[in-house]
Amino acid sequence: MSETDLSVPFRRRAGSALGDKHLQEALTIATTKFIGLRRDAFDEFPEGERLRDLAREIKEATLQHLDRYVEQLIDSVERLGGHVHYATTPEEARRVVLDIAARTGARMAVKSKSMASEEIHLNEALEAAGVIPIETDLGEYIIQLAHERPSHIIAPAIHKTKGQVADLFAKELKREVAADPEELTRIARVELRQKFLEADLGITGANFAVADTGTVVLVTNEGNGRMVTSLPRVHVAVMGVEKVVPSMTDLMVFLQILAKSATGQKLSVYTTLVRGPRRPGELEGPDEFHLVLLDNGRIRQIAGPLREALYCLRCGACLNVCPVYRQIGGHAYGYTYPGPIGADACPVRIDIPKMLVELRREIHEARIAPWTERLAYGLMEKVLASPSLYRWSKPLARLLQRPFARDGRIRSVPLAFTEWTRTRDLPALAPQTFHEQWPTLK
Amino acid sequence: MNAPVRAALMVTCLGDMFFPEVGVSVTRLLRRLGVTVDFPQGQTCCGQPLFNSGYHAGATRVAARTVEVFRDAEHVVVPSGSCAYMVRHEYPALLRDTPARAEAERLAGRTYELSQFLVRVLGKTRFKASVSGRVTYHDSCHLLRGLHESEAPRILLKNLEGAELVELPGGDECCGFGGSFSVRLPEVSSQILDKKIRNIEATGAACVVACDSGCLMQMGGGLGRRRSKVRPLHLAELLAGDER
Numbered sequence: 001m002s003e004t005d006l007s008v009p010f011r012r013r014a015g016s017a018l019g020d021k022h023l024q025e026a027l028t029i030a031t032t033k034f035i036g037l038r039r040d041a042f043d044e045f046p047e048g049e050r051l052r053d054l055a056r057e058i059k060e061a062t063l064q065h066l067d068r069y070v071e072q073l074i075d076s077v078e079r080l081g082g083h084v085h086y087a088t089t090p091e092e093a094r095r096v097v098l099d100i101a102a103r104t105g106a107r108m109a110v111k112s113k114s115m116a117s118e119e120i121h122l123n124e125a126l127e128a129a130g131v132i133p134i135e136t137d138l139g140e141y142i143i144q145l146a147h148e149r150p151s152h153i154i155a156p157a158i159h160k161t162k163g164q165v166a167d168l169f170a171k172e173l174k175r176e177v178a179a180d181p182e183e184l185t186r187i188a189r190v191e192l193r194q195k196f197l198e199a200d201l202g203i204t205g206a207n208f209a210v211a212d213t214g215t216v217v218l219v220t221n222e223g224n225g226r227m228v229t230s231l232p233r234v235h236v237a238v239m240g241v242e243k244v245v246p247s248m249t250d251l252m253v254f255l256q257i258l259a260k261s262a263t264g265q266k267l268s269v270y271t272t273l274v275r276g277p278r279r280p281g282e283l284e285g286p287d288e289f290h291l292v293l294l295d296n297g298r299i300r301q302i303a304g305p306l307r308e309a310l311y312c313l314r315c316g317a318c319l320n321v322c323p324v325y326r327q328i329g330g331h332a333y334g335y336t337y338p339g340p341i342g343a344d345a346c347p348v349r350i351d352i353p354k355m356l357v358e359l360r361r362e363i364h365e366a367r368i369a370p371w372t373e374r375l376a377y378g379l380m381e382k383v384l385a386s387p388s389l390y391r392w393s394k395p396l397a398r399l400l401q402r403p404f405a406r407d408g409r410i411r412s413v414p415l416a417f418t419e420w421t422r423t424r425d426l427p428a429l430a431p432q433t434f435h436e437q438w439p440t441l442k
Numbered sequence: 443m444n445a446p447v448r449a450a451l452m453v454t455c456l457g458d459m460f461f462p463e464v465g466v467s468v469t470r471l472l473r474r475l476g477v478t479v480d481f482p483q484g485q486t487c488c489g490q491p492l493f494n495s496g497y498h499a500g501a502t503r504v505a506a507r508t509v510e511v512f513r514d515a516e517h518v519v520v521p522s523g524s525c526a527y528m529v530r531h532e533y534p535a536l537l538r539d540t541p542a543r544a545e546a547e548r549l550a551g552r553t554y555e556l557s558q559f560l561v562r563v564l565g566k567t568r569f570k571a572s573v574s575g576r577v578t579y580h581d582s583c584h585l586l587r588g589l590h591e592s593e594a595p596r597i598l599l600k601n602l603e604g605a606e607l608v609e610l611p612g613g614d615e616c617c618g619f620g621g622s623f624s625v626r627l628p629e630v631s632s633q634i635l636d637k638k639i640r641n642i643e644a645t646g647a648a649c650v651v652a653c654d655s656g657c658l659m660q661m662g663g664g665l666g667r668r669r670s671k672v673r674p675l676h677l678a679e680l681l682a683g684d685e686r
């Protein structure tokens with residue numbers, strides 16, 4: 001799998017994304033469409049705002065007693081004949097899945113889209129162990145063919161245009177392909193049908209797991225989730241431990257806002273509810289059911305600055321509205337989950353800007369920032385906290401700007417503001433500041 | 443207006459240093475409406491640049507000073523959605539564990555962004571425009587998504603005598619300023635700005651109006667570099683027109 005090269009600074013990674021014409025086209029079209037669909041869905045749904053508040057309250061109440069709900073979920077799943085595994089680290093989670101694959105003699109695994117499995121880099125581990133992973137969500141299938149990673153949490157191939165997908169199919173499947181989404185979908189469907197029948201293992205994520213019933217819930221649009229959970233002999237669901245919800249009543253609250261936030265749908269096409277393995281007398285379902293609960297730093301954040309991130313439903317609405325994400329896409333961030341700043345779109349009202357500020361505070365307090373930056377901000381504080389320093393800094397700045405200012409603007413200037421003046425004029429410091437003008441305004 | 447209203451102007455650091463004409467316009471506008479305008483000396487900046495970059499000890503010191511400076515103000519009027527948001531929403535949390543806590547909460551409750559003060563406190567919605575023809579409006583991030591205000595500026599702009607509001611496509615999208623973001627990731631910031639400017643120019647408006655000096659610095663900087671005919675204008679300058 002191709003990885004984002006993290007030795008390249010973020011600014012350079014972002015810069016190459018800005019220069020990628022296909023990426024720019026694909027991102028603009030897709031995010032604009034998502035934004036409009038989401039807005040329309042909530043405009044037609046007057047209860048939406050109240051349900052968002054309620055959903056947030058449920059998430060918070062669940063986090064306060066997460067231990068209790070997780071224990072209840074484990075009990076419920078085990079009562080249904082399923083197995084629950086708790087993985088503290090990605091290594092542990094991969095080990096659990098590989099052990100199941102080895103014990104059951106699995107050679108091929110079909111997968112329904114799962115960010116948790118991306119987070120633990122499960123596909124590489126399966127391949128190394130001789131189990132062929134096949135992604136069955138169309139977007140995931142595309143990026144698996146391209147040896148890439150998802151660049152959006154619900155639209156993994158959002159960075160590709162239909163032309164690029166057609167070229168990819170033609171190259172990988174060695175056939176003529178038109179850049180027609182319906183045609184592309186039909187090809188993928190035919191390719192995948194055989195894999196569903198052949199696979200020994202079905203691997204999914206989970207959008208929710210209901211504590212008191214042991215129900216694992218998958219929200220999909222293509223029906224592949226249902227195939228993955230019903231055809232193979234063994235089903236393994238990998239889920240972030242924070243995704244437990246107390247009851248089916250709570251689940252209904254989330255289902256009403258999740259698809260609207262993600263794609264503007266009232267509900268996704270398929271909402272698959274799975275309860276344990278096939279029971280005696282049932283015709284469909286796996287012989288074995290495993291739920292892998294993944295911690296990977298989540299539990300630590302219950303008491304950390306990212307607590308609210310644990311409310312996240314993975315709808316992607318914050319990505320679609322994020323001005324930075326919309327320019328650079330998901331890969332430039334260099335991690336499984338891009339880090340958006342998109343405010344106000346979150347179905348559970350996570351305050352993302354506030355979390356980002358908290359993280360910057362941690363960076364500052366850990367003294368990671370370059371000394372030049374710390375010096376500049378230290379100086380800024382001194383000036384802003386002292387009216388006399390503030391007053392005297394202005395004539396000084398006017399003196400310093402003299403060589404650069406023409407007609408009230410600065411077109412080029414050294415040091416930090418070079419970055420500004422490369423593409424923008426900078427207003428010159430006013431000949432008389434407001435402080436200096438005030439006495440004459442009386 | 444029945445009882446005389448008194449308001450203290452928080453001119454903001456950008457307003458003081460780069461756009462003093464905005465503060466002058468606010469002062470004239472409010473005086474014309476019968477408001478007694480004070481300008482507490484000793485004000486510098488709300489501290490947001492420090493706060494947003496994670497320098498919270500410094501931001502707390504600057505915030506505590508600002509709270510002290512505006513202690514006696516009946517109302518505080520800020521011609522910036524961003525700084526108004528800082529005072530209203532971040533000060534109480536920032537000063538929670540300090541002796542200034544109660545004063546910070548009191549200040550938060552009395553601080554208004556300019557368009558909100560005009561419409562929601564004074565109930566004034568009809569003004570003469572200082573420019574004629576079409577104007578378009580950019581929603582700044584903190585005013586729209588922080589203070590959840592998109593109405594007050596539009597009420598003022600729609601009722602303008604002498605100018606016509608045309609909505610800006612993508613008017614609620616960021617202009618790419620973002621404080622230090624504009625120089626930390628200048629390429630991303632500039633590309634966001636490119637799109638904003640294309641949208642502004644497509645409206646055929648003579649001016650792009652905003653309620654935040656940061657956005658006006660960014661949009662004005664881009665328009666200036668392109669030698670565009672579109673003028674960046676603070677809402678205050680547009681409304682204070684007929685005294686000129």
